[in-house]
Amino acid sequence: xxxxxxxxxxxxxxxxxxxxxxxxxxxxxxxxxxxxxxxxxxxxxxxxxxxxxxxxxxxxxxxxxx
Numbered sequence: 143x144x145x146x147x148x149x150x151x152x153x154x155x156x157x158x159x160x161x162x163x164x165x166x167x168x169x170x171x172x173x174x175x176x177x178x179x180x181x182x183x184x185x186x187x188x189x190x191x192x193x194x195x196x197x198x199x200x201x202x203x204x205x206x207x208x
Contacts, residue, residue: 144170147180150187 151166162183168176
């Protein structure tokens with residue numbers, strides 16, 4: 143989970159999306175609402191990316207909130 147949020151944070155920072163960077167920071171600090179928001183964004187990105195490997199495991203929402 144942490145690795146995916148860190149990747150999202152880095153990509154958001156590179157794109158200048160500082161609001162998402164702040165959300166990722168809160169998620170990395172354990173904020174449950176921020177974790178869910180990051181999970182949704184990661185799921186959306188995964189759905190849009192046809193090149194995602196079928197072997198790569200991305201956590202489901204229920205895995206994010208454990």
